[in-house]
C-alpha cells in the first residue's frame with residue numbers, strides 16, 4: 001500500500017485562510033519537528049558544543065532554502081491582503097478604499113527591541129546594553145527566566161526607572177513547557193504568579209516553543225514567541241505575519257528578524273545586512289520590526305559594534321513608531337475596538353483612542369496592485 005502523494009504546495013496553501021497561516025496549520029499537528037531536527041535534538045545533549053555547531057551550520061544551508069514559509073521573507077499574507085484590497089477597489093469602481101492605519105499618530109511602521117536573558121553573563125550586561133540603546137533614543141524589553149539564575153536586587157527597578165520593560169522568559173529554560181498538555185498545565189500557575197510578582201508585561205517562551213491552542217492561557221499583556229518565518233529554530237516554521245494578531249484577548253507580537261545567535265553562530269555572518277534588508281521590507285509594508293537580541297551573545301567588540309550599527313539604522317527610521325512591546329500590544333487592542341465609519345466619499349474613525357488613529361487610503365496602482373497613503377488627519381476626504 002503506497003501513501004497518497006502530498007498535493008503541490010500552492011494547492012495546499014490555497015486551502016488555508018489567514019487564521020490557518022497565523023496558527024501554522026500548514027503542517028500536520030503531530031511531528032512538528034522535522035525528522036532530522038528530532039534526531040539532532042535527541043542526541044544533542046551527548047555532543048560536544050563545537051560538534052553541535054558544526055552540524056547545525058551544515059544543516060542551516062538546507063533550512064534556509066525551505067519551501068514554506070520562505071526565509072528570510074514570506075510575503076504570502078501581505079500579498080493576499082493587497083489582492084483582496086485590489087479586488088474590493090475594482091468592485092467599487094476605482095474609489096480609494098479607507099481602512100484604519102495599522103499604527104498610531106501617522107507612523108508608517110513600528111519597531112521594538114526585545115532581549116532574552118539566558119544566564120548570569122547576560123544579566124551582567126543588561127545595564128551596559130540599556131545605556132547603549134538610550135544613547136540612540138531607543139528602549140527595549142528584557143525577558144528574564146524565573147528560576148534559572150540569580151538576578152541582582154534592584155535590576156528590575158533600574159530597568160523600569162529608565163523607561164524600559166520587563167518580561168518573563170519562562171520559569172525554567174529547559175524547554176519542557178510546551179512538551180505536553182500536562183507539563184504546560186503544571187507550569188501555568190507559576191507563570192501567572194511570576195507575571196504578577198514581577199509586574200511583567202510580556203511573555204517569551206524559551207526556544208520560541210509555542211502552541212496556538214494554548215498561548216492565550218499564558219495570561220500576559222502580550223506574547224512574543226511566534227516568528228514570522230524561522231527555519232533554524234528547534235520548532236521551525238512561523239505565522240507568516242509582520243503585524244500583531246490575537247489569540248483570544250492575548251496580543252501576539254511576531255518575531256520578525258533572524259535571531260542574533262543564528263546570524264552569528266549558525267550563518268556566521270559578520271554584517272547586519274539580513275537585519276537591515278528585512279527591516280526595509282517590513283517598513284515598506286507597514287509591519288512590526290521585532291528582533292530578539294540576547295545580551296549573552298553580545299560578547300565580542302565586533303558583535304557590540306554590529307548591534308550598535310543596527311541601533312543607528314533604527315534610530316534613523318523617522319517614519320517608524322519606536323515603542324515598547326507593551327505599548328504596541330495596548331495600541332493593537334485599542335485599534336481592534338475602533339470603528340471605521342464610511343460616509344459617501346468620506347470616512348472617519350470612532351471609539352476610545354480614535355484621536356491617535358489615522359485613516360489609510362488604498363488606491364489602485366498601474367501594475368494591478370494597490371498603494372497606501374496615510375493621512376495626517378483623523379479623517380479626510382478623497383475626491384472621486
Ligand SMILES: [Zn+2]
Pocket residue numbers: 116117118169173206207
Ligand atoms: Zn532563551
